[in-house]
Amino acid sequence: MPQPPTTPALSLNNINISIAGKEICHDINLTINPGxxxxxxxxNGSGKSTLLCAIMGIKPFTITSGTILLNGVDITTYGITDRARAGLGLAFQRPIGLEGVSVRRLAHALGATHRLETAAHRLGVDYLIDRDVNTGFSGGELKRWEVAKLELQDPQVCLFDEPESGVDLQQVGVVSTAINHLMSTPTASGKHRAALAITHTGFLLDGVDATAGHLMVDGRIIETANPRDLFERIRRTGYVPTA
Structure with a gap:
């Protein structure tokens, strides 16, 4: 018998995004299925980070038109807290420090103390557990902790803003392995995860099991292809789509 259609984990439908009245992203359409x-x-400056922040509901990024569906539910008007509760999570490119809040305390607030040591060990940041969140962390520590944080938050849809930038080549493998582990592990409610990740270097593709690649230029997605084929084409010809 034919299988019933899968409800996409994340659907962006004709999304336009502005900051202080200036439109940054135009007519974004994207569908990511579970798994x-x-x-x-x-x-740089093409609108990639703006898109992720707008999906997460972070101000001052404003969705001026279009809809965001999470598991078929319209979350366009949700604030950041409700989006997180609904199953969205973002590993920030430049996370802010939380002085006075230790990693252990944050894990407790997330109800994830039981997952903390395993997640931190997987990313090689277990020695940061009793430090204040993102305070005095190196660039590589920030990125590895952000991925570990998502494991604690347990979102269904994971957004990664350049998770390999500022990370040495050896640790890129650690980050990639952790992302694959997160993607292969269902949420606590049994849902298969989905992800959207930004990369500049392409190193992430050496370890992450990516399904599709999208090229964004001047706030528009202008090409979609196999991610490795797309990156190789960009290396050869630059950010110009093939005819």
Whole structure:
């Protein structure tokens, strides 16, 4: 018998995003099914981080038109807290420090103390557990902790903003392995995860099981292809789609 259609984990439908009245992203359409990891590639200033922040509901990024569906539910009007509760999580490119709040205390607040040591060990940041969150962390420590944080938050849809930037080549493998582990592990409620990750270097593709790649230029997704094929094409010809 034919299988019933899968409800996408995340659907972006004709999304337009502005900051202080200036439109940054235009007519974004994207569908990510459970179990899929999509890669977003593009030059600096093309709107990639803006898109992830807007999906997460972070101000001052404003969705001026279009809809965001999470498991078929319209979350376009949700604030950041409700989006997180609904199953969205973001590993920030430049996370802020939380002085006076230790990693252990944050894990307790997330109800994830039982997962803390395993997640921190997987990312090689177990020695940071009793430090204040993101305070005095190196660039590599920040990125590894952000991935560990997602494991504690247990989102169904994971957003990664350049998780390999500022990380040495050896630790890129650690980050990639942890992302694959997160993607292969269902949520506490039994749902298969999905992900959207930004990469500039392409090193992430050496270890992450990516499903599709999207090229973003001037706030628009202008090309979608196999992620490795897309990155190789960009290396050869630059950010210009093939005819």
């Amino acid at each position: 899929e990891c999509h890669i977003l590639i593009g030059p």
